[in-house]
Amino acid sequence: xxxxxxxxxxxxxxxxxxxxxxxxxxxxxxxxxxxxxxxxxxxxxxxxxxxxxxxxxxxxxxxxxxxxxxxxxxxxxxxxxxxxxxxxxxxxxxxxxxxxxxxxxxxxxxxxxxxxxxxxxxxxxxxxxxxxxxxxxxxxxxxxxxxxxxxxxxxxxxxxxxxxxxxxxxxxxxxxxxxx
Amino acid sequence: xxxxxxxxxxxxxxxxxxxxxxxxxxxxxxxxxxxxxxxxxxxxxxxxxxxxxxxxxxxxxxxxxxxxxxxxxxxxxxxxxxxxxxxxxxxxxxxxxxxxxxxxxxxxxxxxxxxxxxxxxxxxxxxxxxxxxxxxxxxxxxxxxxxxxxxxxxxxxxxxxxxxxxxxxxxxxxxxxxxxxxxxxxxxxxxxxxxxxxxxxxxxxxxxxxx
Numbered sequence: 001x002x003x004x005x006x007x008x009x010x011x012x013x014x015x016x017x018x019x020x021x022x023x024x025x026x027x028x029x030x031x032x033x034x035x036x037x038x039x040x041x042x043x044x045x046x047x048x049x050x051x052x053x054x055x056x057x058x059x060x061x062x063x064x065x066x067x068x069x070x071x072x073x074x075x076x077x078x079x080x081x082x083x084x085x086x087x088x089x090x091x092x093x094x095x096x097x098x099x100x101x102x103x104x105x106x107x108x109x110x111x112x113x114x115x116x117x118x119x120x121x122x123x124x125x126x127x128x129x130x131x132x133x134x135x136x137x138x139x140x141x142x143x144x145x146x147x148x149x150x151x152x153x154x155x156x157x158x159x160x161x162x163x164x165x166x167x168x169x170x171x172x173x174x175x176x177x178x179x180x
Numbered sequence: 181x182x183x184x185x186x187x188x189x190x191x192x193x194x195x196x197x198x199x200x201x202x203x204x205x206x207x208x209x210x211x212x213x214x215x216x217x218x219x220x221x222x223x224x225x226x227x228x229x230x231x232x233x234x235x236x237x238x239x240x241x242x243x244x245x246x247x248x249x250x251x252x253x254x255x256x257x258x259x260x261x262x263x264x265x266x267x268x269x270x271x272x273x274x275x276x277x278x279x280x281x282x283x284x285x286x287x288x289x290x291x292x293x294x295x296x297x298x299x300x301x302x303x304x305x306x307x308x309x310x311x312x313x314x315x316x317x318x319x320x321x322x323x324x325x326x327x328x329x330x331x332x333x334x335x336x337x338x339x340x341x342x343x344x345x346x347x348x349x350x351x352x353x354x355x356x357x358x359x360x361x362x363x364x365x366x367x368x369x370x371x372x373x374x375x376x377x378x379x380x381x382x383x384x385x386x387x388x389x390x391x
Contacts, residue, residue, distance in 0.1 A: 004218035008211075015210065019202035033206045040210050044217050118197045137194040161190075168193050 007047050010055045011040075017056055017139055018063045024134040025067040027123050031074070039066040057145040064131065064149055071127070078127050117179070121171035129164030136161055256364075259373065262320045264357045267338045267375045270316075270327070277329055277336070278314030288315045292326055300326035300341045301370065303390060310337060310386050320373075330386070337376040337386060344371035352387035354380050363387035 018039060023032040039062050050058050071078050122130060131150065135141045136157075147154040270276050280291040289302040295317055304312040310330040318327040318340060325342035344366050352365040361380035365372050365387055374387055 002218075003221075004215065007214065007218075012211070012214070015202045015207060016199075019206065020200045023200035029203075032200070033203070036202065036206065037210055037213060040214060041217060044214060115196050115198060118194055122194050122197050133194050134197075136190075137192050138197055138199055165191060165193050169191075172193070 003047065007044060010050070011043055011047070011059055014056045014059045015040075018059055020139060021060055021063050021131070021134060022067055024122070024138070025064070025127060025131060026070065031070065035066050035070050036063065038070075039063040042066060054145070057141065057149050060135070060139075060141075061149040061151075080126065117172060117175050118168075121168055121175055124171060125164060125167055129160055129167060132157055132160045133164045133168065259321050260355055260357055260362060260364075263338075263340060263362060263373045263375050264360055266318050266320060266327070266340065267360060270318075270329070270338055271336060277316065279316035281314040283312050283314075285312055288312065288328065291315060292317075296324055296326060298326075298343050298370070300328070301368075301390070302326075302328060305330065305386065305389055308386075308389055309333075310389075332376065332378050332382065332386070335376055335378045337374055337378065337383070339390070340373040340375075341370050343369060349391075352384055352391050354384055356380065365391040367391050 015036070018036050019032060022035045022039070023029065026032045026035055039059070042065075043059055043062050046062070068079070122133065125133070132146055135146045135149065136143075141149070143154045143157050146157045150157065152160075280288055282288050282291075283304065283306065285302045285304045289300070292300050292302075292315065300315075302312070302315070306312065310332050313329040313331050313336070315326060315328045318325050320340055321342065323342060325340050328339040328341070330337040330339065346369075347366065349368070350366040352363045355362040355364060357375075360375050360377055361383040363372075363374045363380075363383050363386070367390075372387070372390065374383060374390075376383055376386075378386075
């Protein structure tokens with residue numbers, strides 16, 4: 001099989017995953033398309049190095065890198081440094097306390113909140129939290145895969161997920177309150 | 181916090197968020213780009229060296245063009261000097277100025293027929309203050325050319341016309357030589373050189389009416 005055929009068979013099927021991630025990180029159709037196209041060109045260049053690894057996380061790592069370079073250049077404000085151990089919110093609620101909320105029935109309610117509301121709240125999350133939630137919940141990747149894509153330890157993936165979910169929950173709740 | 185292993189235990193808050201699927205247009209574009217890139221990579225090494233050779237050729241061509249440009253520059257200078265000489269000579273004796281004396285462009289233009297291998301453009305500009313006086317044959321740039329004479333108040337304008345090398349039309353460009361104003365332009369395959377001792381602004385005005 002030629003290199004082109006192998007690439008088309010292994011990598012092209014993950015175009016939707018690539019676009020979904022880019023769309024959530026850039027928050028814009030047009031920019032997502034540009035980023036994905038550039039990412040595919042990079043993927044072709046590095047395709048030889050993919051050997052033995054899963055195509056989807058491999059491609060998504062390239063998409064993520066391309067997104068971050070793009071954000072750095074076009075929306076540096078989106079990339080504010082974050083402190084993984086820092087307090088969650090103004091009320092000083094910590095990660096440990098927040099994780100207790102996960103089984104709260106409230107969360108079940110949130111799951112039925114309409115899609116538009118969830119989309120908006122997720123879009124407004126800082127990118128570091130947004131990306132782990134998108135990869136975990138929308139793209140169904142494992143912690144390990146997310147860790148390799150984002151280049152962070154699995155423990156950080158989990159803490160960011162947990163913290164991100166809490167932030168998302170609060171954002172959705174406040175939106176619901178405002179709406180009612 | 182103890183990391184949970186089972187995804188079932190996770191509160192999937194964003195599960196309802198949109199899964200953005202790639203638009204068809206992007207799919208098509210990426211497929212095409214991937215194939216184009218693959219073709220590019222498939223080019224044998226020799227071709228790539230061929231590309232390098234081609235770029236050397238480009239450099240050579242550019243240098244040649246620059247050389248030609250410089251050559252053309254000196255060509256223009258030579259013509260400019262010939263134009264000035266022809267103008268002065270034409271004024272040395274009244275009889276040198278015109279072979280056909282007429283203010284009628286329909287008399288002057290046919291006079292050139294059979295004397296030149298091109299049809300010169302003959303336009304009277306009396307209305308604008310440049311009255312056609314007549315015409316003669318002259319010899320410039322190594323060939324016979326049409327020379328038309330105009331009178332602007334007490335001054336004489338010589339207008340030389342002959343075929344130009346292939347190229348686009350060019351609007352009048354002002355030059356000066358030995359105190360004479362010279363205007364040069366190209367139109368419809370002919371090159372035009374006008375020269376006079378009138379103000380260069382007036383000569384430019386004259387040239388603009390003809391170009």
